[in-house]
C-alpha cells in the first residue's frame with residue numbers, strides 16, 4: 464500500500480520550514496531561517512512570530528511548487544504544535560488548520576521532539592526498540608522508543624541544552640548566533656586537550672548538566688588576555704566541543720546498555736556536529752550497535768521531519784481536529 468502525500472509545517476522556533484513527502488520520499492523541503500535574531504544573540508519570541516507570519520504563505524507555496532503538486536493533491540496536513548514558542552507555533556498551526564479546512568484534509572499534530580527522532584526514518588528503516596538521543600538548541604534528552612510513539616524518557620538536561628551551551632559559549636567567544644556550526648568548523652583545526660573543561664555528571668545517571676561548563680569557560684576566558692583568546696580560538700572551540708561530546712557519547716553508551724537495545728537514533732541540530740558523529744560512530748562499533756543519524760539537512764529544524772512523523776502518526780490512526788492547541792513546554 465502506498466503512503467499518503469503529506470505536507471509538513473514547522474514553525475516552533477526560528478525556522479519557517481515546509482516539506483512535501485509522497486510515498487515516503489521527500490519531494491520538497493523549504494527552510495526559511497530567520498536572520499533577524501543574530502543581532503540580539505538569541506531568538507526574540509515576538510520577532511520570531513512576526514517573521515513566521517510574513518513567510519508562511521510563500522514557504523508553503525514554494526514547497527508545493529518544488530514538489531510539482533497543487534494543494535488539492537495533499538492527503539494529510541502535519542504541523543508541529545509543540546513544544547516551542549507559543550506565538551510561533553500559533554502561526555504554523557493556524558495556517559495548517561486553514562489548509563485542512565479549505566481543502567478538507569486530515570490534520571495531524573506533531574511533537575517537535577518526536578519529529579527529531581523520526582527524522583531518522585526519512586532515510587533509514589524504522590527500527591524498534593531503540594534509544595534516541597535528541598540534542599538540539601532547546602533540548603537534550605535520552606528516550607527509549609519501544610514502538611511508534613511508545614516513548615519513555617531515560618534522562619534529560621537539568622539546565623542548559625547541549626545546543627544552548629554551544630550557542631552561549633560561542634557568544635562569549637564573539638561568534639554569531641547560532642554558534643554551534645561555527646564552533647564545529649573551528650574545532651576541526653584545534654586541539655581538544657588545550658583547555659580542560661568539566662564533564663559534569665559524566666559518571667552519574669542519565670541526566671545532563673551543561674550550565675557549569677558555561678561558567679567554567681567564562682572564568683577561563685577572563686584569565687586569558689584577549690589576544691591569546693583570539694590566537695587560540697580553534698583550540699578553545701575544540702576543547703569546548705570535546706567537553707560536550709564526551710558527556711553525550713558516554714551517556715548514550717550507558718543508555719543503550721541499560722535499555723539493552725541494538726539501535727541508537729541520534730537527532731536534533733547538534734547531531735550535525737562532526738566530532739559528535741565521529742565519536743558516536745566509534746562508540747557504536749565498540750558496543751556492536753547500529754547507529755542511525757539523519758543527513759545534515761534533516762538534523763536541524765525542517766519540514767520533512769514533521770511530514771515524516773505525521774505520516775507515521777496517520778498510519779497509526781493518530782489524527783487530530785481543528786480543536787488542536789499549541790503547547791510551550793515538553794512537559795505539557
Ligand code: KG4
Nearest residue numbers: 599600601626641643647732733736763764
Ligand atoms: O534542532 P535545532 O535546529 O533547533 C531546536 O529545536 O533547538 O537545533 C539548533 C541547535 C543550535 O543550538 C545550533 O547551534 C546547534 O543546533 N547546531 C550545532 C551544529 N549545527 C547546529 N551544534 C554543534 N555543531 C553543529 N554542527
Ligand code: ZN
Nearest residue numbers: 599732763764
Ligand atoms: Zn528542533
